[in-house]
Amino acid sequence: CAHFVFDCFELCRVEHDLLVSVLGLVGPFFVACEYFDTSLLDISAPFRKDLSGLDSFLIVMCLEGSGTLRCGSSERALHPDGCLLVPACESSAEFIPSDGGLKMLLCHL
Numbered sequence: 001c002a003h004f005v006f007d008c009f010e011l012c013r014v015e016h017d018l019l020v021s022v023l024g025l026v027g028p029f030f031v032a033c034e035y036f037d038t039s040l041l042d043i044s045a046p047f048r049k050d051l052s053g054l055d056s057f058l059i060v061m062c063l064e065g066s067g068t069l070r071c072g073s074s075e076r077a078l079h080p081d082g083c084l085l086v087p088a089c090e091s092s093a094e095f096i097p098s099d100g101g102l103k104m105l106l107c108h109l
Contacts, residue, residue, distance in 0.1 A: 036109050044101040048094045051086065056109035058086040058093065064103040070094040078102060 031038045041047070051058060060069060062078040069076050071090045078084070078095070086093055095102060 036107055038105065038107045040103070041095065041106055042101065042103045043095060043097050046094060046096045048092055049106075050092055052091045054108050055088065057088045058090075059107040060084045060086060060093075061105040061107075062102070063105055065097060065101045067095060067097040067102040070096060078104070 041049075060078070060083070062080055062082045064080060066080070067078045069078050069084055069086070071086055071093050076084055095104070
């Protein structure tokens with residue numbers, strides 16, 4: 001599998017204000033059910049996530065801040081209201097926040 005990340009911003013538009021208002025009420029969370037897992041990742045320093053245990057793609061939705069998502073030799077910018085899809089063939093993803101940190105919602109099947 002080639003190392004790249006699909007930009008699915010046009011396919012899945014995220015209502016940033018709605019998510020932030022919901023997250024503001026609930027706070028950091030992790031939701032797991034038989035269909036999908038969702039977690040909130042709030043970082044201020046580079047973070048490497050092991051994806052080898054996942055058997056599906058990873059959806060990354062940037063809620064606040066900005067930064068970079070690195071998978072293999074490919075890099076994509078993360079910005080509020082942005083949504084990226086990491087292919088299931090990737091074994092890890094590195095999240096690199098810009099100044100001010102980065103808050104993301106991560107979802108996988």
